[in-house]
Amino acid sequence: MAGGTLLGARPARTMPTALKLDHRKPITYESALNKDSNIIRQAAHLEAATELYQSLWGQRQTIQALVKHHLRLSNRDTVIVNAEDQWIRGSFNVCIPIEVRSTRFHKKLMFPCPMPHKLAEAKYPSTVDEKLSSEVGMYVIMLFECLDIRIPHLYGFGFLTTTIGPNPYIP
Structure with a gap:
């Protein structure tokens, strides 16, 4: 439908400018491309690490x-x-x-x-x-x-x- 919107369509999300990593500075998409390490896996570890630290502190x-x-x-x-x-x-x-x-x-x-x-x-x-x-x-x-x-x-x-x-x- 030209010029209109579809019912139920979600607004487009913007990508974050940087990914948060466990105990490291956030990394931008551009700098992640130049890394030899698996940045996606490192970003996924952040939640698990945060839960572990909170559990240990508790x-x-x-x-x-x-x-x-x-x-x-x-x-x-x-x-x-x-x-x-x-x-x-x-x-x-x-x-x-x-x-x-x-x-x-x-x-x-x-x-x-x-x-x-x-x-x-x-x-x-x-x-x-x-x-x-x-x-x-x-x-x-x-x-x-x-x-x-x-x-x-x-x-x-x-x-x-x-x-x-x-x-x-x-x-």
């Missing part, structure tokens, strides 16, 4: 309780989960800085958490547990075989279904 008390358990701290000791803007985001993990104030020691620790959406956990269940078991296994190998490499102390670890630690097999 579980601060659980994280504090886990840290107290693994360090054998008392209820009088303080464990602080640092603010989300201080979290370190990698390709497959988010590391949450933790501050411990105890009569025994004052330390700054990292609480690493795998990002299930980056490991396709929804499509392939147990990939998070497999990643963690590989990392802990490599930690133990390096601890005993690479004596000249400085390795951070592992206080404990947990799978989606089980938590392990303090562990007598890991000094």
